[in-house]
Amino acid sequence: MSVVVENNEIQQVTGGLKEGQARKAHVVYKTSGTGKGEASLVCKLCSARKADGEPVQVSFMMKSNQAVNEEYHRISAYLESDELKCRNRECPTNLNGKPLKLKKRGFTKAGHQRYQCLTCGKSLTDSDGSRTHRRAEINLRLFDLLVSKVPLRKIAKLLHISQKTIYDKIDFIHSQCMKFVAEREQRLLDGKLKLHRLYLSTDRQVQITNWVKREDKRNTELYGIGTACLKTGYVFAFNFNFDHHELQEDIEAYARFVNDSARPKHHRDTARVWLEEEFEEAAKRAMKAPTVAAMDLIDAAAQKAKIDEAFNENLASEDFDSSTRLPAKGVLVHNEYTMLGHFLHLKHLFRHVGKTRFYMDQDAGMKNAYLSIFHNEIKAGNSDGFLVRSEKGFTVDDKRRALAETNALIRRLTGVPRKQLSSRDFIKVVTALVGEALNNMVRIGNSPELWLRYPIATMPEPEKVVAAITDISRYELQHKAHLYRKASLHAIDRFFMVARRDVNLLERPFHSATNQSRVWNGYSPYDPAMLTKLGDIYRVYYNYVNINDKRETPAMRLGLANGPVATEKIVYYGKYEK
Template identity: 30%
Template structure:
């Protein structure tokens, strides 16, 4: 039954029954994100009535009705309590994308029957050894097994057993994460382009397998703690495939970073290499999806070719025109595979983070870029935790267009003001530290600022003010000058000291620092430099031509950063700081894993 199809009313007599038409997408089990996502609202997290009620009985008493307005991508639910509009999302699409991302993150090297039509194809030897029998050894001594169901044989050995020139693998990996272009890698390692690509595939799979095994216990690192996480996205450009029509295709690289250890919890790309956009278009046409609002479609996760083409032409009119597309022949954007819809990708990324982080923390604190819309996604996915005061969510904004000298001057001004106000409010700080003995000077000063800003009024007024207007942090830093913090989840469960501790730590600098590292270390992630003379028609010299390279290099860099790159005076990797590793993971450990 399709999303917009009418169904009989459950308890109505057959003769007088009226068809009920859905106005909201179906849930996936009990999973849904279509409700009021405003944590300050009394209807936060309460599912509205999913059916149209025109000329029928009113909504059940436990379900708010509210209005649905807009069409296509712009359909929104207006909460009848707070009046805020919430874009309607496809629950099915979010669940599908989360499944894709989580499958990647828990990928392990499990040997199964290679016959795709065999019943044992998805049954690993480790889980069901009785389904296989030993069948001798290969010429190199690797164990050979036979599937008892279809009699197909296969061997199990080191991950490197089918790789030629294995002595080059380490040099290739080091070159990839040290901004060496593919052509230079071929030259220095004396290998071919196909060999480089085969090594990238090998490294990608090894990084996924090693990290998947190790990070199955990542949630234990946060037991009883109050971790801070920062999330944002950067744009990675892939070269447009028609050279005489120069331009680029954007892919989103989203990352979530743990603040104190700098461990990258997740780094994902809004690109699915396994779905052809033209085949997707045919399936959507057959399902009648183009006649439905996007949130009600069967295939709502990905961009179909025609809509993606129109979107790119609309957003980049100075680079691509419809004549460009006609002259270029077959439209191949992003070249291979399909791009995931941005909002679906955001929700799925945060679902993955929720899974990896677990729920045994004392309080989890999420800081996101104010322009990303991620705060609503996190609130929708963690309703119970927000209501219990176990999750805080803040949007961070700051001045991003400043020069280095301007940011440095603001940082000097911020440090000067901080020292001056420590002296000016010394008496108030001392009194606050009597009231809250466990807080530091900076936190006590933050309590004073918050009380001056919010006033001593009731908590609901404070929560609404911090969620909408926010707090302008007066002590500028070079990384985040003129910062504003909008705390979306102050529902009266935090005292002034807890609120001050959050405000002094709230930042998205950890994820921004990781993105800067990504641009410095991966040649294909380098930002281009548009100029007025060429009307932005830039052919990015180091950008990848194949979009499949972006998620692979993002995965390799994440592993290298987390497990192999020691930083700071203590020369420890983020995994060591977090407790996931006792020491540096060496190349031999990665290459031989499994």
């Protein structure tokens, strides 16, 4: 697949062109090679502006639309309904698309509805094929223990079951959770839940699995990207760049068969996943990068130039070195494609939402992923994006000191302590401070964006800067101040934090001075698939079961639930009226 530009619009060309061949030169865009098998789309007009000293991003890495679509379908597969099909392969309903007509014929011993096909007479059930649970009552206890920081070995002892039984039941619980949340989120897809505007925070989390062989003590790193609603806390998606349905050896064999290594990366059939050869090349490049000690020898001007460049170029969103490896099971997905698939899934989920406002971590690739997927909504004025950079190195004492300074500032402005202000009055004060800060925007490095220094501190985010990545000049000053005031990553970062605290397998691993950058944690999983399954299970628990001080769940505040959902209705989904 190639791209051309007509009337300043990028368009796809699927036929009549060879790979890498352009139909004609264009006055605005050109392609440029940036590395082995890589290419970028370069804007000539922006290049001229950059030559004049204006800080602008001039190029974007070219990606495979096919790979983005594959990752989107992997991420959103849980929303696809499991339609009943006749088990008889020779049935006309399977051969020529004849409509399936069924008649109820009682229940199986396991309690599943039995049907009879009126076309061929064969019987079928609505069972998903999961095995019978002889001790079904412990499924509820297992669900509660999984989200209560209990290690798997401890769970096995408490429930008197084997490790294999635990893994089988986790698969069952994960399947039930996905069916349950699919039915609830279908209300978003159908437009039954009317949402005029959503303010969303998006960030990434790194998870590490243990090595499986003592001879190869390298870890596998997975990146999980999540998006949560700022107002309700509802987590709409939490996706890892890992696919347990594929096998690395099968992907490698297919890549050799079609000679993928001879093609540009954005034209490859296997563009979505990491191949062994390119992973080793990425690790070698990381090893050749200058260390901190070597950087000290570079003069200050050169260091500043490198920092400036980091804000403007398309840097890799994965950090590999000699201590990392590909997963022993499943395949590792290029993180850029997972981010693109994540935003495409959100776009599909929000198709009936009036407007969206995204507040994203200043992360390599996340900005480009959002702009690529939501470009039509951005052009129509229905979506805006902001980058948020928050200081992570504050101690608790530093945070309290910053918060005390903020409280003192508010008291000077209002004449009353902050605790005595109503929420509405507090918002007015902060909006006024943000409005003043809009007159003192700053540049960081060579960033193409102007950044606002947030005027107040909070415990989760004691110091941060915010930048708009979409054109908000059409808004009045008060509206701009309102958008900047709401800038925060707290909603998704809180989900990450409590997930690490509540799920043993998601706990942050520890480093030591003697392990040479290797990480091993007795509670971390060996199979990366466990991270994705436990992440999905905990998202459902967090949204629908876990209550706050007001006995509310994020799903209740969003409108997808009338009250806290009992775990029984999730684990045994399908046995209750929907």
